[in-house]
Amino acid sequence: MPSITMNRIRNKKPTDLLFDATVVAICILIFFIVAYPIYFIVIASISDPTYVSTGRVLFVPKGFSLFGYEQIFSDSRVWIGYRNTLFYALFGTFVNLLLTLPAAYVLSRHEFKARRFLMFFFIFTMFFNGGLIPTYMLMRDLSLIDTPWVFIFNPLTVNVFNLIITRTFFENNIPHEMFEAATMDGCSHFKFFSSIVLPLSKAVTAVIGLYYLVWHWNDFFTGLIYIRNYDLQPLQIVLRDILLSNQVFAEGAGSGGTGGGYAQRYADQVKYGVIIVSSLPVLILYPFIQKYFEKGVLIGSVKG
Amino acid sequence: MALIQGTNTETLPKAKKATILNTLRRDYQLWLMILPAIICVIIFNYIPMYGIQLAFREYDFTAGLTGGEWAGFKYFEQFINSHLFWDLIRNTLLISITTIVVGFPAPIALALLVNQIRWKRGKRILQTTVYLPHFISIVVLVGLLNVMLSPNTGVIGLLLAKLGVEGNLLASVKAFVPIYVLSDVWQHVGWNSIIYLAALAAVDPQLYDAAKIDGANKWQIIRNVEIPAIIPTIIILLILNMGTVISTGFEKIFLMQNSLNLPISEVIETYVYKTGIVSNQFSYAAAIGLFNTMINFMMLVIVNTIAKKVARISLW
Numbered sequence: 001m002p003s004i005t006m007n008r009i010r011n012k013k014p015t016d017l018l019f020d021a022t023v024v025a026i027c028i029l030i031f032f033i034v035a036y037p038i039y040f041i042v043i044a045s046i047s048d049p050t051y052v053s054t055g056r057v058l059f060v061p062k063g064f065s066l067f068g069y070e071q072i073f074s075d076s077r078v079w080i081g082y083r084n085t086l087f088y089a090l091f092g093t094f095v096n097l098l099l100t101l102p103a104a105y106v107l108s109r110h111e112f113k114a115r116r117f118l119m120f121f122f123i124f125t126m127f128f129n130g131g132l133i134p135t136y137m138l139m140r141d142l143s144l145i146d147t148p149w150v151f152i153f154n155p156l157t158v159n160v161f162n163l164i165i166t167r168t169f170f171e172n173n174i175p176h177e178m179f180e181a182a183t184m185d186g187c188s189h190f191k192f193f194s195s196i197v198l199p200l201s202k203a204v205t206a207v208i209g210l211y212y213l214v215w216h217w218n219d220f221f222t223g224l225i226y227i228r229n230y231d232l233q234p235l236q237i238v239l240r241d242i243l244l245s246n247q248v249f250a251e252g253a254g255s256g257g258t259g260g261g262y263a264q265r266y267a268d269q270v271k272y273g274v275i276i277v278s279s280l281p282v283l284i285l286y287p288f289i290q291k292y293f294e295k296g297v298l299i300g301s302v303k304g
Numbered sequence: 305m306a307l308i309q310g311t312n313t314e315t316l317p318k319a320k321k322a323t324i325l326n327t328l329r330r331d332y333q334l335w336l337m338i339l340p341a342i343i344c345v346i347i348f349n350y351i352p353m354y355g356i357q358l359a360f361r362e363y364d365f366t367a368g369l370t371g372g373e374w375a376g377f378k379y380f381e382q383f384i385n386s387h388l389f390w391d392l393i394r395n396t397l398l399i400s401i402t403t404i405v406v407g408f409p410a411p412i413a414l415a416l417l418v419n420q421i422r423w424k425r426g427k428r429i430l431q432t433t434v435y436l437p438h439f440i441s442i443v444v445l446v447g448l449l450n451v452m453l454s455p456n457t458g459v460i461g462l463l464l465a466k467l468g469v470e471g472n473l474l475a476s477v478k479a480f481v482p483i484y485v486l487s488d489v490w491q492h493v494g495w496n497s498i499i500y501l502a503a504l505a506a507v508d509p510q511l512y513d514a515a516k517i518d519g520a521n522k523w524q525i526i527r528n529v530e531i532p533a534i535i536p537t538i539i540i541l542l543i544l545n546m547g548t549v550i551s552t553g554f555e556k557i558f559l560m561q562n563s564l565n566l567p568i569s570e571v572i573e574t575y576v577y578k579t580g581i582v583s584n585q586f587s588y589a590a591a592i593g594l595f596n597t598m599i600n601f602m603m604l605v606i607v608n609t610i611a612k613k614v615a616r617i618s619l620w
Contacts, residue, residue: 019522023420027430034434034490037448040459053457103341106334113327118338125345127547127604130352131593133580134369138352141368155348158341189333218441221555225581236443243447244559271451275444282439290432297498
């Protein structure tokens with residue numbers, strides 16, 4: 001074995017060897033640039049804030065402390081936000097799928113005459129929209145402002161990217177002969193869709209379901225524009241208040257800057273913790289569902 | 305072949321004219337299945353387009369989306385004559401063009417790089433890692449920037465202080481665009497590279513062999529085989545990105561804003577939010593927002609036209 005490897009190296013051009021070395025070096029650099037901030041947040045959230053703030057926690061946690069997490073667990077805002085977002089995300093994704101999947105099936109049927117026109121009808125909304133104010137006025141006219149409905153029905157309820165991914169999947173994976181055989185047995189489109197297409201499309205349902213779910217989880221815009229009532233606010237708005245508006249402690253006392261460096265140190269500890277707590281569902285699921293996410297891009301890219 | 309055609313014609317209704325009524329009768333189930341999505345898109349995407357006319361009317365609380373009396377170009381004139389006009393246009397263009405110029409080639413370079421890795425496991429680990437930041441929320445990303453760049457306590461802040469960069473980067477006018485663009489690259493470069501990796505995987509292996517026989521080194525293979533192979537993907541994605549770049553940045557810019565970096569970070573969308581949603585000047589804000597839509601559409605058309613002329617690739 002070693003001799004073969006040596007031969008292989010000897011056979012290579014010197015420029016290629018240099019090239020390979022550069023590739024490896026850049027890859028390692030990129031790995032650290034991307035991974036380090038995430039890793040740092042994790043170790044900083046369980047280290048003693050005094051060490052963190054003086055820059056002495058770089059690669060390993062120092063002076064174990066769970067102060068940040070204790071604060072977060074006793075903060076009712078975080079839990080209300082968590083509960084709201086969980087509800088919006090699950091119910092929202094359900095509605096998204098309920099609208100997207102049948103529509104994608106219809107658009108995948110070649111015998112459907114209005115197919116091309118309707119495709120244009122959907123794609124047009126990707127490049128042109130009414131803008132913030134007209135959409136806001138619409139929501140107000142429909143009395144959706146300050147209601148949980150606005151998280152579920154909004155301009156992104158039928159996401160065109162997801163629609164295209166699903167349609168492409170149906171086109172490539174549901175054989176035409178199958179439908180013809182089914183119709184001969186008197187099968188309607190409804191029945192064919194629910195008892196044959198859906199069971200064959202678990203992969204794409206998982207992909208776009210996860211896209212929608214992550215989108216709902218990370219949605220900050222809807223809460224910012226349409227919600228005034230704090231009890232309805234999603235997690236991302238609560239996060240904004242803690243992370244960016246520096247309202248770290250629920251009671252308001254000693255919030256960030258006012259208490260000087262000492263309070264700021266502890267406030268930062270809470271911030272590291274809350275970043276972890278809020279991203280936890282996505283981070284835990286990520287390794288298992290990563291290949292589905294990737295698959296979605298690949299299905300979508302086959303035919304744009 | 306003949307057999308397949310035979311079965312096809314049999315299933316089609318013979319000698320029936322394809323009138324609208326007939327197609328409707330045949331496809332009513334399909335129409336029923338797509339109707340909820342159509343209604344939803346009409347209500348939440350198309351009716352707001354009609355609402356653009358608010359920009360030409362006086363705002364009337366009771367009339368809502370239909371608007372009050374006709375005001376013509378009054379609010380457009382008001383915006384063009386306002387002292388903020390050129391600043392907003394400049395900031396909007398500056399931020400979106402820099403994002404395209406820096407952020408667009410980055411995933412292409414990354415895909416070419418990752419494609420060079422022969423060690424499968426290492427490649428997998430690198431890919432899994434660089435895709436991850438895509439799923440972090442914008443609030444968390446900006447929070448991350450704040451704690452890391454903080455001049456007294458953040459890791460990068462302390463490092464930069466040692467290197468002699470003084471002051472708070474988050475409050476600096478000069479640093480805003482670089483921080484915005486670089487963090488955007490950090491977050492999305494991996495995810496956006498997936499599509500190019502797929503295009504690279506589809507390159508004909510014979511081309512590689514031919515290049516090797518001609519004595520090409522790796523760098524020459526990248527330049528003469530791989531890049532030409534993914535050019536169509538690059539152009540289509542460039543056009544798609546052009547159409548959406550201006551409207552995607554609102555949340556992040558808004559969250560990164562503070563009173564000190566406002567001269568550079570105030571863009572059309574954030575200003576629309578402040579005048580419209582916060583201060584309730586709806587007609588004025590709708591007029592300003594229309595500028596955003598127009599710039600957006602113009603960039604899309606320009607890039608599409610260039611691509612059509614130069615590479616014969618176009619969206620329509």
